[in-house]
Amino acid sequence: MATMAGLSKRDAYKAGLNALYFTGTHRLLAPFTQGLGAILMLHRIAREPAKGFSPNAFLEITPDYLVSVLEYLRAQDYDIVSLDEVPERIQNPDGRRFVAITFDDGFRDNYEIAYPILKRYGAPFTVFVASAFADRTIDLWWVALERIVGHSNELTVTLHGRERSFDCVRPADKMKTFDTLQKWLTTVATEDEQRETIRRMAERADLDLAEMNAELAMTWGEIRELSADPIASIGAHTVNHYAVARLGAERARDEIIAGADRIARMTGTRPQHFAYPYGSPMAAGPRDFEIVRDLGFKTAVTTRPGLLYGDHVDHMTALPRVSLNGEFQAIRYLDILLTGGPLALNNGFRRLNVA
Numbered sequence: 625m626a627t628m629a630g631l632s633k634r635d636a637y638k639a640g641l642n643a644l645y646f647t648g649t650h651r652l653l654a655p656f657t658q659g660l661g662a663i664l665m666l667h668r669i670a671r672e673p674a675k676g677f678s679p680n681a682f683l684e685i686t687p688d689y690l691v692s693v694l695e696y697l698r699a700q701d702y703d704i705v706s707l708d709e710v711p712e713r714i715q716n717p718d719g720r721r722f723v724a725i726t727f728d729d730g731f732r733d734n735y736e737i738a739y740p741i742l743k744r745y746g747a748p749f750t751v752f753v754a755s756a757f758a759d760r761t762i763d764l765w766w767v768a769l770e771r772i773v774g775h776s777n778e779l780t781v782t783l784h785g786r787e788r789s790f791d792c793v794r795p796a797d798k799m800k801t802f803d804t805l806q807k808w809l810t811t812v813a814t815e816d817e818q819r820e821t822i823r824r825m826a827e828r829a830d831l832d833l834a835e836m837n838a839e840l841a842m843t844w845g846e847i848r849e850l851s852a853d854p855i856a857s858i859g860a861h862t863v864n865h866y867a868v869a870r871l872g873a874e875r876a877r878d879e880i881i882a883g884a885d886r887i888a889r890m891t892g893t894r895p896q897h898f899a900y901p902y903g904s905p906m907a908a909g910p911r912d913f914e915i916v917r918d919l920g921f922k923t924a925v926t927t928r929p930g931l932l933y934g935d936h937v938d939h940m941t942a943l944p945r946v947s948l949n950g951e952f953q954a955i956r957y958l959d960i961l962l963t964g965g966p967l968a969l970n971n972g973f974r975r976l977n978v979a
Contacts, residue, residue, distance in 0.1 A: 634951060641966060645956045650963040657964030659931035661702070661713060661722035664693075665945035667729060669737040674950065677774045677795055679802045680766055684950040687737055693948065694745045696955050697723055700962075706748040706857060707897045707923055710932070710943075717934040723962075725749040726925060726945065728861060728899055729764075730757045732839075735846045743855055751850060752861040752899035752925075755886035757841045762864055763833055764840065765809060765822040771836070772829045773802045781825060783808055811906070815866045844890045851891040859897040860884040860921070867907035868900060868915075877915050884919075896922045898941070903927030913978065916941040928977045931964045935976055942978040 644650040667683040669690060674681035697704055703722040705713065713722050725742070727734045730753035742749050756762035773779065779790040779801060790801040809818045826833050842850075850856040862868065863883040868876040880898065888894040898916050900908035903926040916924045923940050930944030946961050960966060971977050 638952065638957075641952075641957055641960050644965060645960050650960045650965040653965035653968070654963040657931070657968040658721070658962070659933045659964055660717055660719075661705075661710075661724070662931050662962055663707075663710070663724045663726055663925055663943060663945045665925070665927060665947045666690075666725070666727045666738070668731050669733045670950075671737065673953075677798050678770070679773075679799060679806075680770050681950045682947075685948050685953055687741060689948075689953045690738060690741055692955055693958060694741070694747055696958060698745075704745075704747045707750050707859070708857070710923055711937075711940055714932055714934060714937050714940075726859070726899065727751045728901075729754055729865070730842050730847065730861070732842050732846070735842050735850060739850065739856065743853070746855070748855050748857075750857045750859045750897055751842075751847075752859040752897070753842070753847060753883075753887060754861040754863065754865040754901065755883045755890075756864045757837065758844050758847055758890070759886070760834060760837045760841065762837060762841075763819045763822050764837060764865075765818060766806070767840065768822050768826055768831060768833060768836065769802060769805060769809070772825050772831055773798050773805070776829060779825070780828075781805065781821070783821070784812075810867070810902075815864075815870055819864075847887075848891050851893055857897070858887055858891060858893070858895055859899055860887060860895040861899050862901055865901045867902050868912045869907050869909045873911060873915070876912060877919075880916060880919060898924040900924065900926055903945075910942075910978065913939070913942040929967050929970055930977055931962070931967060933976075939976060939978050944977060 666685065669687055670684040671687065673686055674684055703720050705722045705724055707724050710724055713719055725747060727749065730751060734751050754762060773792055776792045779792055781788055791797045792801050809821065813821060847858060851858045860883045862879040864879065866879055868879060871879065884895050898921045900912060908926055921941060923943055925943045925945050928944045929946065936943060
């Protein structure tokens with residue numbers, strides 16, 4: 625969507641961050657907004673920056689950028705802590721500023737690329753695993769959608785029983801098609817319809833979803849290796865990566881419990897931390913925060929942007945994070961975000977965003 629100035633929403637946001645940085649405004653806001661620390665959110669580590677049609681590029685950072693982040697945190701005297709330490713840090717707000725590092729889903733590159741880097745720097749981290757991903761039974765619909773659209777010149781998709789055709793020849797057409805289908809899959813279709821639609825599309829496009837999952841997902845052996853290393857921990861992320869707020873309460877609870885149970889059986893350690901798939905207000909809400917609290921998890925994280933404050937002591941199952949976005953791979957953006965200024969502006973200067 626274009627802004628009035630003709631910029632995309634992303635470019636307008638980037639311009640705003642640059643203005644804060646180069647004027648030093650973020651430093652003026654920091655005493656009021658920087659909070660106690662932050663939980664960083666990552667998904668994938670890609671050896672090369674995304675090129676061409678890559679609508680999921682925001683979920684990928686390069687190894688070099690990960691190294692730059694760790695060097696920055698060290699130079700700025702942050703403590704890099706495990707999620708186990710976060711509740712105590714929040715309860716004792718007079719301590720040093722801290723950062724916890726998290727990855728969502730369980731992509732193999734977390735093991736192959738990120739793990740050696742983080743181990744070299746002595747940086748603890750948590751990988752939230754959707755158990756069906758490791759079992760090779762999940763449908764990573766957003767990756768599948770990117771591949772299908774990217775390799776198609778035209779698509780015919782059945783949406784609620786009605787066939788619709790999409791032109792995918794030019795890059796702009798591909799992006800429009802991806803955005804249209806993604807919106808339908810996440811706001812109109814039920815979670816079950818979402819997966820069934822992707823399966824039909826994959827079959828038409830001759831995309832082997834099982835082969836794709838095997839290519840992208842960590843094995844249980846790799847997950848066990850991480851779990852056995854004190855520097856790493858495995859968190860729960862449901863079974864099938866459903867938006868739990870879009871499920872009935874009983875089914876949402878079952879998804880959360882079954883995912884944690886499967887990880888416990890396969891690693892010998894029950895997850896103490898949870899991440900809500902997608903993590904937006906539409907995907908996880910107060911009902912779900914209460915379910916996770918009742919199930920005894922120490923913490924649970926959303927994707928709602930924000931830093932951590934003492935006020936979060938009563939909301940440990942609704943913690944915000946700071947995204948390491950693949951489209952913002954410059955340290956100045958992390959520096960700005962960790963002052964809390966842009967996040968406070970985004971949240972209307974509310975420290976909590978748990979509604």
